[in-house]
Amino acid sequence: TWTEAKPQKKSKKKARKDN
Numbered sequence: 001t002w003t004e005a006k007p008q009k010k011s012k013k014k015a016r017k018d019n
Helices: 012-018
Strands: none
Touching: none
């Protein structure tokens, strides 16, 4: 996933869709 490149802290908002 693209979140792998960015820290979960910043991608926390977009991480919801990934999860």
